[in-house]
Amino acid sequence: MRTFTIAxxxxxxxxxxxxxxxxxxxxxxxxxxxLSPYLAACGGDQRRAIxxxxxxxxxxAAFYIPLQNVEVALRNACYRELxxxxxxTWHDQPNFLRLDPGFKRAIDDAKNRLRSLHIAADTPNLVGxxxxxxxxxxxxxxxxxxxxxxGLRKAFPRFRSVTSMxxxxxxxxxxxxxxxxxxxxxxxxxxxxxxxxxxxxxxxLETISWMYADLAEWTDSFSTCAxxxxxxxxxxxVR
Numbered sequence: 001m002r003t004f005t006i007a008x009x010x011x012x013x014x015x016x017x018x019x020x021x022x023x024x025x026x027x028x029x030x031x032x033x034x035l036s037p038y039l040a041a042c043g044g045d046q047r048r049a050i051x052x053x054x055x056x057x058x059x060x061a062a063f064y065i066p067l068q069n070v071e072v073a074l075r076n077a078c079y080r081e082l083x084x085x086x087x088x089t090w091h092d093q094p095n096f097l098r099l100d101p102g103f104k105r106a107i108d109d110a111k112n113r114l115r116s117l118h119i120a121a122d123t124p125n126l127v128g129x130x131x132x133x134x135x136x137x138x139x140x141x142x143x144x145x146x147x148x149x150x151g152l153r154k155a156f157p158r159f160r161s162v163t164s165m166x167x168x169x170x171x172x173x174x175x176x177x178x179x180x181x182x183x184x185x186x187x188x189x190x191x192x193x194x195x196x197x198x199x200x201x202x203x204x205l206e207t208i209s210w211m212y213a214d215l216a217e218w219t220d221s222f223s224t225c226a227x228x229x230x231x232x233x234x235x236x237x238v239r
Contacts, residue, residue, distance in 0.1 A: 038052045066204040067179070067183045
């Protein structure tokens with residue numbers, strides 16, 4: 001099988017011709033219920049609703065890259081700061097697990113998923129397997145004195161230089177709660193066309209920059225979010 005360099009690779013975009021029958025087929029496949037938010041936004045016009053659906057799918061896919069990077073950055077930054085607090089195998093230490101009964105359940109579930117895939121349930125693999133929700137819950141108010149002050153605040157060394165604000169847990173936790181909701185919408189194929197997507201994208205890049213130098217700029221250098229946000233269907237504009 002021939003392989004292609006980036007320069008040689010043929011374009012992925014293909015032409016799809018629309019007519020009333022094909023639009024009806026698409027509506028049947030996607031379901032009227034699924035298309036209803038798009039139809040409502042387009043005054044019931046099926047063709048425009050399909051165009052908005054196409055654009056929403058493309059921009060949702062584009063958001064995967066910055067969402068992936070903010071999640072990876074958070075778990076790596078937290079992992080870095082948990083080791084000095086609880087040791088290299090912090091996830092198995094009683095003084096960590098006793099902080100919340102949900103920790104052991106989440107860690108045991110992650111280990112079981114890894115083992116079911118015949119992957120070693122060691123610390124690096126476990127860090128990757130634990131959910132975004134697990135890492136964001138570490139920023140909850142009840143862990144202010146046990147996790148945040150002793151160590152997790154150090155996961156955001158660039159917060160003050162980026163925001164010109166004093167670092168504190170509440171705005172960090174609030175931001176990650178907001179981004180986790182966006183991530184869940186994208187992951188579960190919920191429409192995002194009615195969100196403030198320009199703000200969402202800026203928030204993602206800023207949050208990444210709280211943790212690691214260069215990662216946000218690198219993310220923005222190959223993300224297509226900003227470009228796609230400006231290319232909404234002509235009858236619809238995002239905030």
